[in-house]
Amino acid sequence: MLKNKTALITGGGRGIGHAIACRFAREGCHIIIADLEVKSEKIEALRACGAKPDVHMADLADEEQIVRLFSVIGRLDILVNNAGVYGPVKKIVDMDRAEWDRTFAVNLTSAMLCSREAVKKMMEQRSGSIVNIASNVARRGLPYRGCYVATKWAMLGLTQTLALETATCGIRVNAVLPGPVPTPHLDEVMECHARVEGRNASDVAEDWRLSAPMKRFIDPEEVANVALFLASEQSSAMTGQSLNVTGGFLMT
Numbered sequence: 185m186l187k188n189k190t191a192l193i194t195g196g197g198r199g200i201g202h203a204i205a206c207r208f209a210r211e212g213c214h215i216i217i218a219d220l221e222v223k224s225e226k227i228e229a230l231r232a233c234g235a236k237p238d239v240h241m242a243d244l245a246d247e248e249q250i251v252r253l254f255s256v257i258g259r260l261d262i263l264v265n266n267a268g269v270y271g272p273v274k275k276i277v278d279m280d281r282a283e284w285d286r287t288f289a290v291n292l293t294s295a296m297l298c299s300r301e302a303v304k305k306m307m308e309q310r311s312g313s314i315v316n317i318a319s320n321v322a323r324r325g326l327p328y329r330g331c332y333v334a335t336k337w338a339m340l341g342l343t344q345t346l347a348l349e350t351a352t353c354g355i356r357v358n359a360v361l362p363g364p365v366p367t368p369h370l371d372e373v374m375e376c377h378a379r380v381e382g383r384n385a386s387d388v389a390e391d392w393r394l395s396a397p398m399k400r401f402i403d404p405e406e407v408a409n410v411a412l413f414l415a416s417e418q419s420s421a422m423t424g425q426s427l428n429v430t431g432g433f434l435m436t
């Protein structure tokens with residue numbers, strides 16, 4: 185489905201981003217990963233899916249590193265803005281400004297900057313697809329997660345606005361809203377919630393698992409399949425859309 189295409193997946197070194205990279209690779213896509221860290225076994229896993237990945241170590245909270253990254257990559261057909269952190273797990277009343285700013289830099293500003301650089305290339309090509317990985321908390325608040333929640337709501341605003349600005353240029357911009365996906369990110373965040381709520385991490389996990397009508401977590405592969413659909417020509421008439429992959433937790 186992605187033969188002869190090139191995709192940059194931010195934060196593709198592990199978790200959901202790595203599952204997306206593997207899924208795209210199996211469709212014949214050339215894979216570029218930008219991440220703070222990529223373990224050798226993750227590169228091997230990509231090779232096993234048929235990729236010869238280009239791996240770039242970069243802190244995407246840093247604009248200079250983003251600009252440098254885009255100056256060394258050539259044609260780009262697909263950008264997946266996936267890199268993200270869960271941010272401070274505390275109430276707004278206790279919020280720390282530096283933690284807030286860092287979370288916005290990684291989750292939102294990096295997506296804007298990568299999109300800005302990608303769109304310059306895609307405008308020349310008159311084609312491209314951008315997929316933003318948001319979250320089920322992009323549609324409703326969550327106590328102790330005000331910062332993360334705000335970044336993900338803002339990501340939908342970014343998605344819709346960029347979609348409108350590029351709609352006649354052959355560029356499409358869409359978002360995926362995953363529910364809880366078992367990754368290192370989720371394990372850490374559930375432990376933080378357990379700590380601030382004075383509960384066991386296993387009880388928090390059980391609550392979150394049961395909160396969706398399907399009463400289960402989401403597999404990274406299930407997110408990757410929807411990202412593939414949005415990245416590919418299968419969704420050629422869709423732009424500015426946000427697709428929920430939440431086991432029925434979100435319905436609008």
Ligand SMILES: NC(=O)c1ccc[n+]([C@@H]2O[C@H](COP(=O)([O-])OP(=O)(O)OC[C@H]3O[C@@H](n4cnc5c(N)ncnc54)[C@H](O)[C@@H]3O)[C@@H](O)[C@H]2O)c1
Nearest residue numbers: 195198199200219220243244266267268319364365367369
């Ligand atoms: N896991 C979930 O339950 C879940 C649910 C909804 C949305 N999401 C979103 O999906 C995306 C991926 O989450 P995940 O669960 O795979 O997380 P993860 O922590 O397993 O992976 C995130 C990746 O992003 C990279 N990264 C973080 N900061 C970076 C930076 N400054 N520069 C470059 N790379 C950086 C990390 O090194 C890591 O490889 C995130 O945007 C997250 O908010 C996750």
